[in-house]
Amino acid sequence: MEYNPIHLDIMWVLFATALVFLMQAGLAMLEAGATMAKTQRSSS
């Protein structure tokens, strides 16, 4: 297959997408930690 610069763009955007997806976990853990023990199912 011939080289196409867009392949690197796709790789980069998908890699960054995975990192940003992980931010959902970060926000969920931050929110769970910052709230009371009785609202954990609700917050996370």
Added chain:
Amino acid sequence: MKNVMDISIGSLVFWMVGFGFMFGADKSGWIGTNNFFLSEIDPSTDEGMFDFAFSIFQTVFAATAVTIISGAVAEKTKFIAYLMYTVAVTAFIYPVFGSWVWGGGWLSGLGENGFIDFAGSTVVHSVGGWAALAGAIVVGPRLGKFAADKSPLAIPGHSITLAALGVFVLWFGWFGFNAGSTVSGNDASIAIIMVTTNLAAAAGALGALSLSYLLWKRFDASMTLNGVIGGLVAITAGTANMSPGMAALTGLIGGMVVVGAVLLLERVMKVDDPVGAIAAHGFAGAWGTVAVGLFASSAYGGVDGLFFGGGLAQLGVQITGVAAAFLFVFPTSFIVFKLIDMTIGMRASDEDQIRGLDISEHEAAGYPDFAPALPAAGTSATPTVAQGSPVVVPSGAAVDENVGS
């Protein structure tokens, strides 16, 4: 459940309509009009495949914006009401403002260089923050947040450890948020973006730590976590347009803005934001967007701010964008929250808040084996602290447990 469901609902809704409103063909400059369900993308070409990659990248951005709101309404909002506004934000409010900036709309054409919000200090974070402000106002404060004389009381989070892990994960993910926003792996500026992002986060922690120490003479853990988020949110707009030094300064001030905004919200506006999302995302995002007009330097992104000889032009454009975000997002989301409140109700009852939403909404405890031990019947042991009585804490400590989300 709230964070799990907002990425789930957000992914589906953004695919169906949000992406089209944000990036569809836009003749008016106000809203996109096609590419709903990604119907315009040609899957037979590499370019089409890039468009799919771009769409999933934008989907996780939309989910980030909506999840900010969950922090500000945590512990007091009905689950079904949360699901409904998740739809409204990812289908309409976030995409419409996004189209003005990133979808070729009117803000992107303002002035010589357009409104600069590289990865979304305003488009993602302020939009989420202002919607969170509207939500927090409509739902009202948690039971026991404010004393009878309206002074704020501390409702401590149950695990600063989890909160710290969350902040580390966010910091890590932010490298993708900012550097990924080149949407090109062939763009070498991803290197400087990583540098400015990291410096701003570090300086944000220092800013919040030092300001809270000046105010209260203690090293405040949750304010410092807040400051990391504030620094990251602030640099998100100018991450490709600033020198490392100016990025650190932007982050430092961003961390301080968070502390000030928490005080403003709790002491003056009497708004209860359980995790500090409005301060860290709304206020720090607005600051970071304005900072581009001050600190941008043409050696990095081709635009000069006020302090680098660019005059007031770009600063004016940045302020216009920040104001537009507030003036569009706050009223529209206030109306959405009010409509939900008037139909099915936003706020969990006092009784449900006392039992905890885990029991009232999900009918199971979050930590079932960690229920407080009660004395056996007939023994002399008696609880020393009356259950549910609010503990009045001295001024300053009242904000200790606010952590940005």
